[in-house]
Amino acid sequence: MLAGRGIGPLPIPRGAMETSSDIGWTRALAGLDDNEVRRIERCLGVREGPARTPIFHQGDPAGELFIVRSGRVRLIRRMESGEEFTSGVWSEGYLIGLISAFLGEPRFLAAESLEQTSLWVLRSTELHACMQAVPRFALNIAHLLALLASDSIRRAAPLALESVEAKLGRVLVKLAEADSSGTTHVVRGITQDELGSMVGASRPWVNRALAAFERRGLLRRDRQQILLLDIAACRRLWTD
Structure with a gap:
């Protein structure tokens, strides 16, 4: 698994490369003032690791949300037959595991790094605390959850045809x-x-x-x- 370490206040990547449907950390922080951003920053840890390292496994408890700082992450669905399906490859700014972390449900996908990768980590308890303390952040997270659902449908429809x-x-x-x-x-x-x-x-x-x-x-x-x-x-x- 990727190794973790502590973090002091860090600048948030406002110019991060957004991925599908703009599902990125910059959107989670949209409209927040500096004090609110610092409140959320203080809750972030950092986890780093080399290429081809598991971040979490399918079925693991979902106690945290990951934000890609650098590198690329592959999301994988493994079937009982042993087959695996890559649902996407994501890079800087993307939120990994938001749905599972928000709901507190086991991971329905696995994630691994494709190259040297650095991640911000936000525990589920801290995610919920920040949402309660910063209403605009809560609204942004709700928007991101809706975008994830919309993006999944949008990507699946053409692939089926x-x-x-x-x-x-x-x-x-x-x-x-x-x-x-x-x-x-x-x-x-x-x-x-x-x-x-x-x-x-x-x-x-x-x-x-x-x-x-x-x-x-x-x-x-x-x-x-x-x-x-x-x-x-x-x-x-x-x-x-």
Whole structure:
């Protein structure tokens, strides 16, 4: 598990990269004054760890909420048959485990780091105390819970109708980050097995699909990276 350590008052990442439907920590703090932000800051701990480290397991008690400070986190649903499904890969600013922490129910997903990762940790008891002490924070958390439900429906609807090839393309666009030049977008640190678990396909199928995309000039595979050569064309093809 990721190792924890104490924390003093820290600046909140107001410019953090928001993910799907703006479900990020900056939204949780929207409209709060400096004193209210500091009140919540004092409740945060920090947990850090290397790549491929479990953050929590499916079925664990949900006693805390995690906010991604840096790195990327994969959320996983494991079936009794042994199969696993990756529900998403999230980065800076995203809230992990909010629903379970708010309800006090066992985790219905597992989470692991994909790379060196740092997380803020807010215990459920502190979450509820902050919501009682800061009404605007409580309203923001309620808004985030509604966004999570809406986002789940929004993401599931097209995936049910898309071909597996289109699902893979959509996932690649979502995971790609601009390189230092800004001209190429790169997918890093994701295995073909993990890509397969995101779209419901086998690793050999993913390998063949990536090869087909490569022949079409959409991407290039380079060691452990996938380079999207024309992100605008990929977005038009797979997300518009």
